[in-house]
Amino acid sequence: MQCPNCGRFNYDYPKNHECPPMWQVGIYKDELEPTYGDDLLEAAERYVEDYHWSSAEWDRETTVYGIDADGQLVQILVTMEAVPTYSAEIKHA
Numbered sequence: 001m002q003c004p005n006c007g008r009f010n011y012d013y014p015k016n017h018e019c020p021p022m023w024q025v026g027i028y029k030d031e032l033e034p035t036y037g038d039d040l041l042e043a044a045e046r047y048v049e050d051y052h053w054s055s056a057e058w059d060r061e062t063t064v065y066g067i068d069a070d071g072q073l074v075q076i077l078v079t080m081e082a083v084p085t086y087s088a089e090i091k092h093a
């Protein structure tokens with residue numbers, strides 16, 4: 001089952017599940033959004049992953065803003081890598 005809050009999969013959800021903490025992440029420093037992540041960097045990755053699909057103009061790497069554990073605004077470089085997918089089917093002559 002997938003947690004409706006943080007989006008993580010857990011086979012016996014909601015048992016043994018605790019949502020990770022929220023971090024403030026955004027493309028613009030004055031438009032940060034709460035994003036789940038074990039740490040700020042994971043939250044930044046998830047933020048870009050979610051945002052990327054609706055934003056085709058994004059390049060292979062992008063910089064986002066986030067608030068770190070000390071409350072400081074930091075810039076985070078997030079690099080994207082396209083993963084090849086394979087599919088097979090029987091060819092009929």
Ligand SMILES: [Zn+2]
Nearest residue numbers: 003005006019
């Ligand atoms: Zn959760």
